Amino acid sequence: MADLLRPEDLKKISEDIDMERAKKAFEKIQAKEREARDLEDSFMHRDLHPDVKLRVNNAVKRAAEQGLNQIQVLTFPASYCNDRGRRINNLEHDWPESLEGFAKRAYQFYLSELQPLGFKLTAQILDYPEGMPGTVGVFLSWDR
Template sequence: MPVNIDDLLPSAKEIQRQAAIKDSDKAEQYAKRAAAVEAEKRALIDKLSQPSGLTEEQKVQLASSVIQRAVRNGLSEVQVYRFPNSLCTDHGRAINQQEAGWEKTLTGIPREIFQLWSDYLQPRGYRIRYQIIDFPGGMPGDISIVIAWG
């Protein structure tokens, strides 16, 4: 049985077509994964922008637990939360500029933490610090909340 060269060696045009199909499939899979990641991120931000649902007593107990653990580890401050700047109405600009009234830009859980500090921790001598902790592309990114007592 003679071997047909066309069966063994496809044309360069056919190889290019096959490669283009593979590249297209890869791009489609990447786009699907990126869309899924973005949807997850949006859902998490939506959740974090809402109240936690904890009672005041549960919040105080949680704060006490975190602080006591940090003290046992010899710390005088502890990062209690990290959140995306999109949970601030100005995307963290007032925090970054240390403007008076920056706390009014907080929403959701970051706002709850500030209120908990204001109501229960500040009168007992605790300090709070909100600060931008990364700058992706030179722009403000995530914000950390630190409670200090030392």
């Protein structure tokens, strides 16, 4: 015949289940943080695609065919900026100095290849999670 469970046995069962849930939640948080670090590392070390000129040509041509004179060319978290997006958010003229990694390399490509042709580049904060700059959008535009 089986013994009846005592209250302290039930308490131990509940504590073990709570501990397992906490462990799984902690592992999930760690995995998200690791994924975020990997994404940031990838962004910081990513280089322009070898076919960047062809890709730009195709994108602006498609936009022009649709009657547009602007395309969004890049998005990334404001936290990737060296000021966490403050200069972009405040529309400061020196906002490009806050760019890092891939965004900085893309801006340098713009300066050397696209600006001389008459293109313009702007950046803005697209969202504000918890009241802080969230996503940066970078836009390439041209006169019609």
